[in-house]
Amino acid sequence: MSDPHMPAVIDFSAVFGEAYASHQTPAGLVETLMPDVSKTSWLLITSNSLVGATESTTLTMVLERAIPHGVAIALDVAWHPESWGLEPGSKPTPEVLRRFHPLAQEATLIRCTPEEADQFFSSDDPLAIHSALSQRPGVVITGIDGSVRWCIGGRLGTMETRMLNEQESFFSAL
Numbered sequence: 001m002s003d004p005h006m007p008a009v010i011d012f013s014a015v016f017g018e019a020y021a022s023h024q025t026p027a028g029l030v031e032t033l034m035p036d037v038s039k040t041s042w043l044l045i046t047s048n049s050l051v052g053a054t055e056s057t058t059l060t061m062v063l064e065r066a067i068p069h070g071v072a073i074a075l076d077v078a079w080h081p082e083s084w085g086l087e088p089g090s091k092p093t094p095e096v097l098r099r100f101h102p103l104a105q106e107a108t109l110i111r112c113t114p115e116e117a118d119q120f121f122s123s124d125d126p127l128a129i130h131s132a133l134s135q136r137p138g139v140v141i142t143g144i145d146g147s148v149r150w151c152i153g154g155r156l157g158t159m160e161t162r163m164l165n166e167q168e169s170f171f172s173a174l
Contacts (some may be wrong), residue, residue, distance in 0.1 A: 008041045008042060009040065009041070009042040009043075009044050009074065009103045010036060010037060010040045010042070010043055010044065011050055012043055012044060012045045012046075012059060013032055013045075013046060013048070013049055013055075013064070015037070016029065016033070016035065016049070016055055016058060019032040019033055019101035020054070020055075024054070025054075026054060026057040026058040026061055027061070028059045029054070029058045029153070030058055030062055030065070033058070033062055034062065034066070036067055037053075037062055037064045037065075037066050037069075037071060037112060038065070038066060038069040038071065040071060040074050041071070042071070042073075042074045042108075042109075043062070043066055043071050043072070043073055043074065043097045044065075044074045044076060045059065045073060045074070045075050045076070046075075046076050046077070046078040046093075047077050047078060047079055047096070047100055047103075047120075048078060048080055048083045048084075049072075050099040050100060050103065051083050051084055055099070056099065059103075063067065063103075067106065070138060071126075072108035072109070073103075073106050073107045073108050073109075074107070074108065074109045074110075074111070075103060075104060075107040075109070075111070075137075076110075076111045076112075077110070077111065077113070077117075077120055078116075078118040079092065079116050079119065079120070084096055091119050092119055092120060093094075094160075097120065100120060103133055103136060104120070104133060104137075105133055106135065106139045107135060108135065108137050108138065109137055109138040109139075109140070110129065110133075110137050110138070110139050110140070111140045111141075111142060112140075112141060112142075113141065113142060113143065113144070114138075114141055114143060117141050118128060123143060124171065125154055126139040126141050126149050126150055126151035126156065127151045127154075129151070130151040130154065136154070138150065138151065138152035139152075140151070140152075142165075146160055147159075147160055148160070
């Protein structure tokens with residue numbers, strides 16, 4: 001049973017940053033993070049969690065322990081090429097995609113823009129992305145105009161909303 005005081009969604013990058021101040025090895029970070037992560041419903045991860053070696057290794061170790069506890073993975077692609085040492089507007093490199101695809105395979109829910117969908121999944125069709133991944137995640141594609149196209153459980157839909165500017169608000173509302 002989950003703790004009613006624990007948030008339904010934990011942002012991995014935020015808790016990693018807090019824990020990193022006191023623990024600098026992946027094993028120490030995992031031990032610090034797991035009590036809270038194992039009690040939450042969702043772990044929110046962005047593609048930028050894979051940039052640094054310590055964060056990426058810690059994430060892998062956390063996922064190995066969290067998924068069996070029933071923690072669902074919400075993947076917000078949130079592509080920022082500058083975080084990877086690339087020029088603004090750059091597409092993900094083969095190395096970025098190599099690191100990213102195992103994370104996408106574990107996701108229960110994926111959110112991305114149409115451009116990110118094309119760059120990371122070679123399609124901006126939510127059903128095609130949903131069908132191509134073994135977990136059959138829910139896929140939500142959000143346009144900058146407030147449009148949303150989604151595929152959840154194999155069902156397709158669209159909606160218009162202006163509440164998508166803030167990733168945390170979007171995932172909390174969803």
